[in-house]
Amino acid sequence: MFTTLISVAQLQALQTNNTPLAVFDCTFDLMNPSKGKAQYLEQHIAGAQHADLDQHLATHDAHKRVNAGRHPLPKREVFAAWLQSVGLNQDTQVVVYDRNGMNHCGRLWWMLKWCGHDAVAVLDGGLQAWLAANGALASGNSTALDKATHQPGNFVLGEPLLQLVDTATVSMQLHKDTQTLIDARSAPRYRGEVEPFDPVAGHIPGALNRPFNTNLNAQGFFKSADELRAEFADLLGNANPQTVVHHCGSGVSAVPNILAMQIAGLGGTGLYAGSWSEWCNTPELPCEKS
Known part of the structure; x- marks a missing residue:
């Protein structure tokens, strides 16, 4: 189980040994919020889903948030429902990355820990390291988001691992x-x-x-x-x-x-x-x- 960092070589090994795995591209641009999704659609690690800071990792709905500020956290129950909707299971190793110096992907890393899921790691070096190693790439939406075949995950909330x-x-x-x-x-x-x-x-x-x-x-x-x-x-x-x-x-x-x-x-x-x-x-x- 990877709980802090994971290297490109380690992620590639997980992709080939049938480990339950979910990869999330958390690329985001504070000055141009729509740019992150556009960059994801253009190029991402093969099989990765997109997790958007504004749409998935924050909420401005006063009934669904736990704090104020510019990027309020959704309540744990709200976030857990999203995790289930994207197919996350209890035994899934999660890997998160971005193109932003491992800044925005840290948000998803922290939120998963906050929801009790310890098996989450940041890809060290981000997409840039993956490209340098000639890692497999894809464009467009991941097939994991194909609603015709996609099954909800069995993720359930656990005790917070971070404060x-x-x-x-x-x-x-x-x-x-x-x-x-x-x-x-x-x-x-x-x-x-x-x-x-x-x-x-x-x-x-x-x-x-x-x-x-x-x-x-x-x-x-x-x-x-x-x-x-x-x-x-x-x-x-x-x-x-x-x-x-x-x-x-x-x-x-x-x-x-x-x-x-x-x-x-x-x-x-x-x-x-x-x-x-x-x-x-x-x-x-x-x-x-x-």
Whole structure:
């Protein structure tokens, strides 16, 4: 079972040994939301289905969501129904990837863990690594989405394997040693110099900054466990890794930091899914620039 990363060679082996497998292409473009599906239709790993950040991995229906912000999480029951609809079974090994530096696919990785499914891994290096290895490709919609032959899966919700944290909890724990906030946005956004998406620039007071792409090496793969462990040790100082709560702009690009801490052997950490987009739109909550 693969639970953090999977290499191209490992995925190719799974494709040939009859392992129950589901592959999801999570390519997305925040500035052009329809582009991800278009890129998927043009080219994707053979057999992969498309999981769209706006349509499948978030919801703006107030009755179906668990938080606010720009990309609210659907309730676990709502998400589980979608997983069943795309044929996911309890014994399925899931592999997720994108073309975006393993940023958006992390959302599906985290959501599956949140719903109790541990057998999910991020394809290290993304589609770029698959192309470099001459992996099998397809275009158009996957045959797995053919409604004439497609059967619903038997996926059922399990106990959450990763922690979801809400705005009230983050606010109550602010400046306490029981909570260490890590902001995954770029340094200029963190400092409040620019803000392309949200109405207020800046960051949550006391938050540390580690841009999500810091976790990758020059070749576009995750850094080694030793490298990641050393970098997080430098960032956290005396803070206990188990107190960490990750966030970003809308709860998506925070996930590579969660994954990196798991790769580094630092355990599961919390996700504040509402992130800056919910925080800065909540009256009377403090915001700071630096």
